[in-house]
Amino acid sequence: MTGLTAVVPCFNEGEQVAVAHRAIVNALGVIPELEIIFIDDGSSDDTLEHMRAIAAMDGRVRYISFSRNFGLSAAISAGFRYASRPWIVQLDADLQVPPDQTWVLLAEAAKGYDVVFGTRRVRHDPLLRRLGAAGHQWAARRLLGVEVPMGASSFRVLRAPVARTLAELRMNNAYFAAKVPLVTSRYTAVETTHQARESGGSRFRPLRLGGHAFELFFGFSWRLLNAAYLIAAVAAAVAAAVTVGWLLGVVAPAGVALAALDSSALTVVVCALSARYLHRLMLDATPLRAFYIAESNLDVRPEDTLDGGVPAVPPPALPLEKEHDHGG
Template sequence: MSGLTVVVPCFNEGVQTETAHRELTGALGGIEPLEILFVDDGSTDDTLDRIRGLAERDPRVRYVSFTRNFGLEAAQAAGFAYAGQPWCAQIDADLQAPPEEIPNLLEKAAEGYDVVFGIRRDRKDPPLRRFGASAQQWTARRLLAIDIPPGASTFRVVRTEVARTLVGLRLGSPYFIAMVPMVGARYAVVETGHRPRAGGGSKFRLTRLAGHSFELFFGYSWRPLNAVYLVAALGFALALLTALFGYAGTGGATTHAATAALLSGLALASTALVGRYLYRLLLDMQRPRPYYIKEANVNLHPEDTLNNGLPTPPPPAAHPPTAPPSNSSSVPPVVAS
């Protein structure tokens, strides 16, 4: 029978992990086998302790805990890597995506799709977050021609082997929503409910959205770089025209100074953008491991641990110095003849 692993990334969620467990088991109790895999993304509060307690009380609970905070992309990659069932559902611990919507995504997946994204209906996020997300996706789709499912979020159902294929690409700028169409995986979208965050304050930060946008824009489109080529060509034409005006004795000093300042600004912006693409290529060449795990109740891959799967040896203990052996019992030195 085909089972389901629910991947729940967590960072400083505390008691919210217990709330998530209670709602998930209540909404998905009819699915067998069911596995709930918490991924502790280097939390500094009691999140890991609470997950351990859940695992002791419920054998369906599995967990992995990172050595530090590696970010959402790493957490979901670990969840897909250690999922024990053929299908995965990813949901945030804040439960803004209702767990009772997961069966609707699974029903759509049964029509032959590899991935089904939940599209929030009547979003309850703050206005700034809604505007930022809409602007990001509009820019990606309309201006940069990046193929992403409109309105897609981290609430989704995905076939486990397809998810492992995607995270196994180990791109320098991993972005799951953009990677699905890139490899030709069959996907669909389903409208789902949305509700305010169930516990604590929102972890949304404008800088985080900006960082994700940079990864999406410059990791999956060459249009910004092509725009730099166009700007460089126009800048060269403008500089040439200004020089001709100068030789002809037309145009004042103010005009030349303004033109020079504009060209300098364009040159700096172009250099910065080219540098961003070089950084992208460097990340792709380095292909660093996306995370390291310090603790888990699943069988870990040795390369995912700091000790390469080996037990930690104790440090050597200092002993009191002992007296040197007497000459009578020592081995006589060998004298070369």
């Protein structure tokens, strides 16, 4: 089989779903075996209705709707799992990366790569987002030794087997770019064009970016834990030196109190770092399901649904005559 699957996560995109579909078809419709999978990540607007309407008109369109909002990583995983073509491109419904840039990534993938990331030649994002993204990627590579393709965006082309392997990794960490080097060394990045959102405002949230950095630092590096050990050793050495100095009459009681306060603060830091790594180990040992599907026009796995793939049983209803008596 040949062809390409376009995976498009959506959350409260509404009419933008139709705009994205039109742009994807215009750019990639010449591919004979094109498949488009829209994933509704628990939207509270009419996103799902638009997906149904488009799927009814275009046989290349598939859709998956979650039972609630599970997050972008879950939406990507679902798209990767159910893609039926040998190559996959991940696109955003906001069209910040024009779908025709997919050809740039496909041309690079033809050189033998499993994954090709698009990097933004000129970013049309808020300044805080640009600085934050660059800062936490730099910290990951330089300070924590996490291998992350510099400038890698969510726009990427992957071989389907690699994408499914990434989706099935038993890791409770959503940072996709850092998972790729764990699976393959055949990845690269190329520059692509970038534009402002065609509709709506920016979805950027500083706390969300901070959460991604948090996942990256604790999920893929042990250096922070090693730093905790070093802090504990330094605190113990300082405490011992101050104690000896106090016994010899060199350090005043105020100095002892200050050293004790500093030592307590460092102890709290060490405990917090250690607890976070313990939390990571517990999550990795007992991974939760990434998502549950409420509706789809695909044949989904029973374990990916709340009802095991069988129709939901309706609740008991009051018999008609009883209902009449009850109403009277």
